[in-house]
Amino acid sequence: MTSFIAETTSLLARTPGLLRTLLVRLPEAWTETSDVAGGWRPRDVVGHLITGELTAWMARTHLILEHGTARPFERFERFAMLERDAGVPLDDLVERFAALRADNLAELARLVTDADLDRRGLHPVLGEVTLRELLSTWAVHDLDHVSQVYAGLAGSHDAAVGPWKGYLGILLRRDDPSAVAG
Amino acid sequence: MTSFIAETTSLLARTPGLLRTLLVRLPEAWTETSDVAGGWRPRDVVGHLITGELTAWMARTHLILEHGTARPFERFERFAMLERDAGVPLDDLVERFAALRADNLAELARLVTDADLDRRGLHPVLGEVTLRELLSTWAVHDLDHVSQVYAGLAGSHDAAVGPWKGYLGILLRRDDPSAVAG
Numbered sequence: 326m327t328s329f330i331a332e333t334t335s336l337l338a339r340t341p342g343l344l345r346t347l348l349v350r351l352p353e354a355w356t357e358t359s360d361v362a363g364g365w366r367p368r369d370v371v372g373h374l375i376t377g378e379l380t381a382w383m384a385r386t387h388l389i390l391e392h393g394t395a396r397p398f399e400r401f402e403r404f405a406m407l408e409r410d411a412g413v414p415l416d417d418l419v420e421r422f423a424a425l426r427a428d429n430l431a432e433l434a435r436l437v438t439d440a441d442l443d444r445r446g447l448h449p450v451l452g453e454v455t456l457r458e459l460l461s462t463w464a465v466h467d468l469d470h471v472s473q474v475y476a477g478l479a480g481s482h483d484a485a486v487g488p489w490k491g492y493l494g495i496l497l498r499r500d501d502p503s504a505v506a507g
Numbered sequence: 508m509t510s511f512i513a514e515t516t517s518l519l520a521r522t523p524g525l526l527r528t529l530l531v532r533l534p535e536a537w538t539e540t541s542d543v544a545g546g547w548r549p550r551d552v553v554g555h556l557i558t559g560e561l562t563a564w565m566a567r568t569h570l571i572l573e574h575g576t577a578r579p580f581e582r583f584e585r586f587a588m589l590e591r592d593a594g595v596p597l598d599d600l601v602e603r604f605a606a607l608r609a610d611n612l613a614e615l616a617r618l619v620t621d622a623d624l625d626r627r628g629l630h631p632v633l634g635e636v637t638l639r640e641l642l643s644t645w646a647v648h649d650l651d652h653v654s655q656v657y658a659g660l661a662g663s664h665d666a667a668v669g670p671w672k673g674y675l676g677i678l679l680r681r682d683d684p685s686a687v688a689g
Contacts, residue, residue: 327534327536331534332534332536332537335532335533335534335537336533336537336660339528339529339533342528343525343528343529346521346524346525346528347521347525350517351517351518351521352509352513352514352517354509354514355514355517355518448670451670451671451673452670454669454670454671455669457667458667458668458669458670458671461664461667461668461669461671462668462669462671462675464664465661465664465667465668465671465675465677465678466675468657468658468660468661468677469657469661469675469676469677469678471657472654472657472658472677475650475651475653475654475657476650476654478518478650479647479650479651482643482646482647485639485640485643485647486640486643486644486647487636487637487640487643487644488630488633488634488636488640489633489636489640489643489644489647491633493644493647493648493651494651495647495650495651495654496647496651498684502680502684502685502686502687503684503685504684505684506651
């Protein structure tokens with residue numbers, strides 16, 4: 326079977342376990358640094374992913390299925406987590422995300438089939454988009470932001486690697502996005 | 508306890524489970540694209556991590572402990588995996604890496620304590636380095652290359668996200684390293 330929904334769900338279903346494996350009980354020596362100056366720490370990234378589960382991906386799926394292009398999506402509040410999650414331990418955020426993602430994937434499986442993928446909705450900035458594009462973006466958004474977690478973890482050891490920094494693109498790019506490792 | 512070795516090992520021990528969670532039985536629709544044009548697919552990255560386990564990290568630790576700066580490290584053969592791993596399924600590479608990493612961390616625990624961290628070795632290009640820098644680099648090298656896996660997975664869906672690409676830095680940077688997402 327080459328079902329687009331099955332393939333996309335296969336990736337989306339992995340992210341909670343992955344964040345658990347990477348972050349739960351990881352020493353704070355690794356987790357307190359942001360991806361770039363003024364950027365997000367791992368806890369901010371997980372909070373942002375929680376926002377997506379709460380307000381964006383399934384809410385937009387519902388809008389497409391129920392209203393098509395007649396009603397635009399709500400904006401994605403990119404910084405909602407900073408206030409909402411203040412004081413919540415990172416490990417609890419990971420579990421909160423995991424519970425929300427599981428619920429959302431169960432709902433997606435109930436609501437959507439591959440026959441719905443060309444149905445359209447209205448993004449407030451981007452204009453018309455398809456359900457297929459929305460679901461692909463959900464998955465790539467995970468990959469984008471988990472990468473940001475990696476950059477923060479690496480950044481915590483920027484000085485610790487000594488002269489090896491010149492070989493480590495993940496550190497060089499925190500200082501200069503166009504840097505190429507030696 | 509704030510043992511440097513315990514903290515570093517905590518991250519190093521997570522990478523095999525993480526690659527399993529991310530890659531094993533993931534549909535090929537996700538896994539056949541490289542991080543950048545001419546770059547590495549996920550299987551090449553896992554192969555490169557295998558090379559590190561086979562030839563670099565513990566071999567260099569032994570050199571530091573047994574010969575200090577008297578004998579330089581061997582070069583890290585960055586492309587050894589392309590021939591060595593040809594035809595080996597990705598899932599098997601992940602398990603091979605996991606077995607090697609487990610053995611190496613067990614050996615590290617037997618051989619090294621925090622009292623050894625300032626001992627020095629000789630890198631063939633970078634000059635004198637400490638064991639602490641070597642172990643930090645081992646961990647950040649994991650983060651650097653797992654990020655590369657993420658970029659390849661995302662790249663497989665570059666066209667599928669439609670107009671959302673402009674918001675997805677992980678895709679924009681594959682075309683232009685200095686790109687900033689909207």
